[in-house]
Structure formats: C-alpha cells, structure tokens
Amino acid sequence: MRPTAIAAPLLAYCTACAQTPPTDDSLYRAWGGEAGIRAVMEDFVPRLFTDPRTARFFERVDRNNLVARLTEQLCKEAGGPCAYTGAAMKPVHADLGIGKRDFNALVEILQQAMDARGIPFPAQNRMLARLAPMHRQIITPVSDSQQHP
Ligand code: HEM
Numbered sequence: 001m002r003p004t005a006i007a008a009p010l011l012a013y014c015t016a017c018a019q020t021p022p023t024d025d026s027l028y029r030a031w032g033g034e035a036g037i038r039a040v041m042e043d044f045v046p047r048l049f050t051d052p053r054t055a056r057f058f059e060r061v062d063r064n065n066l067v068a069r070l071t072e073q074l075c076k077e078a079g080g081p082c083a084y085t086g087a088a089m090k091p092v093h094a095d096l097g098i099g100k101r102d103f104n105a106l107v108e109i110l111q112q113a114m115d116a117r118g119i120p121f122p123a124q125n126r127m128l129a130r131l132a133p134m135h136r137q138i139i140t141p142v143s144d145s146q147q148h149p
Pocket residue numbers: 054057058061062065066069070073085086087088092093096098102103104106131132134135138
C-alpha cells in the first residue's frame with residue numbers, strides 16, 4: 001500500500017477533530033435537536049407577541065426573524081451544531097427598557113411553550129439555567145424604577 005493511501009484518511013480524521021472539538025450535546029438531544037427547538041420557538045414567539053405582559057415590546061418586530069435567531073441561539077446554548085447569526089444581546093435589548101418583571105414574564109411564557117411542546121422538566125430547567133445569566137445583558141436598571149408596582 002502506498003503511504004498516501006494511509007495518510008489521506010488520517011489527515012481527514014485529524015482535520016475533523018480540530019474543527020469539531022467534543023461537546024456535550026445531551027441537552028440538544030433532550031430537546032429533540034434543532035427541529036425540536038424550532039417547534040418550541042414557533043410556539044413561544046406568538047405567545048410573546050400576544051401576552052399582555054410582553055406584547056408592547058414586539059409591536060414592530062419581525063416574527064420569523066425572531067424564531068430563526070432564537071432557534072440558532074438555543075441550539076448553540078444546548079450544545080448543538082448551530083451558529084448564532086443574530087445581534088449581541090446587550091445592544092439589541094439596550095433601548096427597550098426591559099425590567100426584571102418583563103424578564104420573568106418572558107421566562108414564564110417560555111415555560112408555557114416548553115410545557116405545550118412536551119419538553120421534559122429536567123431539560124426545561126437545564127435550558128433556563130443557561131439562559132438565566134443573560135439577564136445581565138438584557139435588563140436595563142433604569143427600567144425597574146420606571147415600572148408600576
Ligand atoms: C434570556 C432571555 C432572552 C433571550 C435569550 C433573548 C434573545 C433574543 C434574540 C436572539 C433576539 C434577536 C436578535 C436579532 O434579531 O439579531 C432578540 C430580540 C428581541 N428581544 Fe430578546 N431575548 C431575551 C429576553 C428578552 C426580554 C425579557 C424581552 C422583553 C420583554 C425581549 C425583547 C426583545 C425584542 C423586542 C427584540 C427585537 C429587537 C429588534 O428587533 O430590534 N427579549 N432577543
């Protein structure tokens with residue numbers, strides 16, 4: 001056997017290793033992969049647009065874009081093979097005046113969507129734990145003092 005016949009598959013293997021380091025994709029799989037995540041986002045986003053606690057934020061927002069960006073983001077957060085192509089969390093939410101109460105409302109609405117789509121409870125909690133730290137980039141302190149009690 002010529003040396004290149006051995007070297008070629010080895011090289012292909014090592015290239016793949018370098019490009020895709022092993023990740024824990026158990027949460028991604030528990031959500032049913034990208035299709036499962038998209039199904040939850042397709043349930044979640046219309047709720048955000050109609051829930052009286054959050055509707056005002058989404059009046060001029062492109063619904064399909066939001067579903068697509070959230071699907072990418074949650075896929076990536078869950079360890080799936082997705083790239084997030086949207087804007088960074090801080091600038092995109094900076095001028096919206098989002099308070100703690102608004103953030104908590106969004107989490108409750110996400111829980112409704114996850115329940116509706118049958119995401120197992122532990123997988124719900126694991127995803128929420130990955131999203132929760134983002135509140136620092138999303139809540140703007142001034143908006144809390146502007147809120148009614
Ligand atoms: C962990 C919580 C949150 C995550 C992961 C998240 C994620 C995202 C993502 C991925 C986008 C799309 C960015 C793009 O189009 O490039 C977005 C946009 C947006 N988010 Fe959030 N978000 C969160 C919390 C909230 C909350 C609490 C509100 C308000 C109640 C909110 C309101 C909005 C609005 C109005 C937009 C559209 C902004 C625009 O198009 O200019 N988000 N968010």
